[in-house]
Amino acid sequence: MKNVQTLFSTPTVFIKLKGYANGNNPSSKNAYNMAKQPIESGWNSAGFKGNTIEEAETWIKQNGWIGLDHCQ
Numbered sequence: 001m002k003n004v005q006t007l008f009s010t011p012t013v014f015i016k017l018k019g020y021a022n023g024n025n026p027s028s029k030n031a032y033n034m035a036k037q038p039i040e041s042g043w044n045s046a047g048f049k050g051n052t053i054e055e056a057e058t059w060i061k062q063n064g065w066i067g068l069d070h071c072q
Contacts, residue, residue, distance in 0.1 A: 008070040013050035015043045019065030035065055043067075 004012060019035050020026045026035075042048050051059070056066045 004068065010070045013048065013069040014053065014056040015048075015050055015067040015069060016040055016056070016059050017065035017067045019059075019063050021059070021062045021064040036067075038067065039064075043069075 016039050017035065018024050018037050018039050020031065022039075024031055024034050028034075040048075043050075050069070051066075060066060
């Protein structure tokens, strides 16, 4: 995952998405749409710092998903 930062010429921000963590059952009807939802408020604010690579990796191990934003 550390190589993700090399894909963009600007800093990469990791945003926690619900994924299939916290009781989001992958077999339910709306699971995929729910999985794509950010779980952190303020993620679209200019000052949002996002998560570290280590925090993102931990979240993925818990069946969470990660969204990326690369700011200028």
